[in-house]
Amino acid sequence: MPKQSAAEVQAPELPTRVDRRKARTRSALIGAAQALLAEGRVEVSIQEITDRADVGFGSFYNHFADKAELWDAAIIDTLRQHGDFVAAVTADLADPAEVFSVGLRVTGRLPRQFPQLAQVLANSGTKYLLSDEGLAPQALRDIRAAVATGRFDVEDAELALAMTGGSLLGLLQLLDSRPDADAEQLADEFATRVLRSCGLSRADAKKLVSRPLPQLPWD
């Protein structure tokens, strides 16, 4: 006991170690929740979640008040991963319409490359379409910039954002129902239609979508 007290006094890193352990537990819970969300299994008990995360049952309540709070944290973490990924892929592009287009084309390719991430997005429902996290705020900024440069003809940018996000969920649903379909081809047709709904002519939309994609991490 005296030894431990001495360690507590002399070791400024002790809180950090506790913090790290807490962060690991939180991260394990979020990872388990993402796997369950991807499987569409939200009707599970907290015991099942902590078992899957391999953490103690009681530790759940150190991090989350209830399951709804965990699902929310897991979805927001997924939205951020997705937003960061698209931001990295589009970092070198100047035309906001192309940034927008590449975001759609890359996201439409996710189900085959990152099925769990895509499945969490697909199952998260429409509640997060206007979220301040993830791709939505970036896409809203791109839409407004493309309107400013005259590329897009959009009166209500938030409506265009909500419609684009919703139709992306529709694409993910379709890809899920057609496991053997060519996701690249469908993602590009999807992007072409969204660009046309934003005001590009068929020819301009096809031209933009036929541009080579930036290097993707899985290529």
Next chain:
Amino acid sequence: MPKQSAAEVQAPELPTRVDRRKARTRSALIGAAQALLAEGRVEVSIQEITDRADVGFGSFYNHFADKAELWDAAIIDTLRQHGDFVAAVTADLADPAEVFSVGLRVTGRLPRQFPQLAQVLANSGTKYLLSDEGLAPQALRDIRAAVATGRFDVEDAELALAMTGGSLLGLLQLLDSRPDADAEQLADEFATRVLRSCGLSRADAKKLVSRPLPQLPWD
């Protein structure tokens, strides 16, 4: 007791009465489920559902194996109501592009007229976008017919359907986040953008969407 037996023997309507009672119980459970879905409250106990439906706890299992089965039945019932409603409103229209357009415009107006129906649709997620129930099969038929008449320029009708349904969920989400917004104006801008994504020019889409709506039951 002998009286009751005699009644059982002599009354061929008895099974019918039982059937009617069973149908009432099922209908009460589905109504309660629709109210809960509209409120986004799916994390309720079966006891809460049967209390809300004002039926006995045990009767739940005469109709549904579990909550997931009840949610599914409640959503499909809502999809059918919605599909029947749009079919009735568009019954006298000949141009499939206009049938499609009116379906979108009318559905976008639902949140202000039938908030619970709209909220169930909004919360049902993307799982039902390609459903065989409700507006989806009608819309798919309209898209294909409009392609056949040359009005729409759509390669993959199911992709257009999934995108349209998803973007409709996005519109419902936006309307939910803007309780004071003009739903008619947003619904019509939404319909215009969907028509443009299906190949109509801006002018043709605006023209189609500015046509008077058929008589609506609430007008």
